[in-house]
Amino acid sequence: MALTPIRKKKIAIIAGSRGEWGYYRPIIREIEKREDLDYGLVVSNMHLLDRFGSSIEQIRKEGFKIDAVVHNTLDGYNHLTMVKSLSIFMLQIPEILLGMEADFVLVGGDRGEQLMAAVVGAHLYIPVGHIQAGEVSGNIDGVTRHAITKFAHLHFAANNDAVQRLLNMGEEPFRVHMTGAPQLDELLTGNVTLKKELFKKLGLKESKKPLLLVVQHSVTEEFEKAGEQITETLEAVKNFDAQVVIVLNNSDAGSALISKAIAKHRAPATKIFSNLKREDYAGLMSVADVLVGNSSSGILEAPSFKLPAVNIGRRQHGRLRGKNVINSPHNALEITRAIKKALSPTFKKTLKNCINPYGDGKSAKRIVDLIASADHNEKLLIKNITY
Numbered sequence: 001m002a003l004t005p006i007r008k009k010k011i012a013i014i015a016g017s018r019g020e021w022g023y024y025r026p027i028i029r030e031i032e033k034r035e036d037l038d039y040g041l042v043v044s045n046m047h048l049l050d051r052f053g054s055s056i057e058q059i060r061k062e063g064f065k066i067d068a069v070v071h072n073t074l075d076g077y078n079h080l081t082m083v084k085s086l087s088i089f090m091l092q093i094p095e096i097l098l099g100m101e102a103d104f105v106l107v108g109g110d111r112g113e114q115l116m117a118a119v120v121g122a123h124l125y126i127p128v129g130h131i132q133a134g135e136v137s138g139n140i141d142g143v144t145r146h147a148i149t150k151f152a153h154l155h156f157a158a159n160n161d162a163v164q165r166l167l168n169m170g171e172e173p174f175r176v177h178m179t180g181a182p183q184l185d186e187l188l189t190g191n192v193t194l195k196k197e198l199f200k201k202l203g204l205k206e207s208k209k210p211l212l213l214v215v216q217h218s219v220t221e222e223f224e225k226a227g228e229q230i231t232e233t234l235e236a237v238k239n240f241d242a243q244v245v246i247v248l249n250n251s252d253a254g255s256a257l258i259s260k261a262i263a264k265h266r267a268p269a270t271k272i273f274s275n276l277k278r279e280d281y282a283g284l285m286s287v288a289d290v291l292v293g294n295s296s297s298g299i300l301e302a303p304s305f306k307l308p309a310v311n312i313g314r315r316q317h318g319r320l321r322g323k324n325v326i327n328s329p330h331n332a333l334e335i336t337r338a339i340k341k342a343l344s345p346t347f348k349k350t351l352k353n354c355i356n357p358y359g360d361g362k363s364a365k366r367i368v369d370l371i372a373s374a375d376h377n378e379k380l381l382i383k384n385i386t387y
Contacts, residue, residue, distance in 0.1 A: 022183035053275020134162030180359025188361030193283030216293030218254030226254030308342035
């Protein structure tokens with residue numbers, strides 16, 4: 001008599017932006033090693049758009065199976081279109097989760113699609129796990145992250161600072177786990193494009209000139225100023241005899257203004273990419289002399305490369321950071337000063353013993369082990385506040 005195969009626990013993974021993909025890829029690789037787990041990848045938003053590099057094609061090339069695609073992003077890139085885009089995603093996701101027979105919903109970070117999936121998962125009484133829960137980030141993203149906390153059943157925190165914040169929010173201790181940030185796993189295990197291959201691929205030249213990597217997104221509550229703000233950054237960058245690589249911004253309100261300003265104000269020799277493979281971006285961080293802008297990668301990944309990061313404006317306000325970060329307002333003179341400091345031998349010397357406060361490269365396995373061992377029962381699904 002043939003034995004009935006044991007049904008694998010199905011983990012729905014919500015991928016809406018290239019930043020989140022860094023969380024998920026090492027986790028999926030861990031899931032693939034397990035006989036008791038399977039995953040269903042839901043791809044939406046930036047991954048599907050030509051103007052942001054159509055990164056879904058890279059996901060497919062790497063052999064990941066995609067269970068569902070949600071075209072939810074409306075043109076306009078303002079507050080109204082952001083909200084309406086999220087409503088489209090929320091309308092689609094319930095049938096997708098039920099159709100794939102999801103046993104667990106995994107969300108990451110502080111993006112709107114992640115909140116929508118957490119809300120839907122909680123209301124369908126499917127356990128929700130949240131990567132990088134409890135951290136502080138600026139603007140609407142910070143509000144979104146903490147809103148996800150209240151819908152999530154398991155919290156995967158990157159450090160003790162985040163753990164304590166989750167407990168202060170009234171989350172039950174058994175739900176809170178310090179796992180580290182999984183996007184560091186591949187970096188710390190050497191999944192980084194080597195310099196020679198990277199330079200050939202991106203059209204860069206071996207040079208004594210410094211390499212400036214620029215990644216700047218809009219601040220959603222200041223989105224009308226996004227064009228002015230990136231112009232200040234570009235004017236500062238022009239003050240340096242350097243090779244400049246710009247990786248274009250995400251799809252938040254104000255993104256179109258940034259793209260237009262870059263096209264108008266960039267230096268002629270600047271290399272611009274709408275999207276890069278994860279290992280190529282890591283390769284850039286490994287060879288760059290400074291990262292300029294307001295990307296979370298300056299906070300999360302750059303410390304692992306001892307890479308100075310000039311963090312501009314308030315997008316990452318209040319976030320725990322390593323000693324590689326130099327803060328600056330949106331002012332060309334101040335940004336210039338910050339870049340000069342970042343490039344100075346004195347500052348670079350201080351980073352020799354720079355420790356990344358977000359993880360040790362073993363986070364994905366911890367997260368997957370916790371998901372695998374989580375019981376789908378009343379204790380997990382019925383949340384209680386501790387105060």
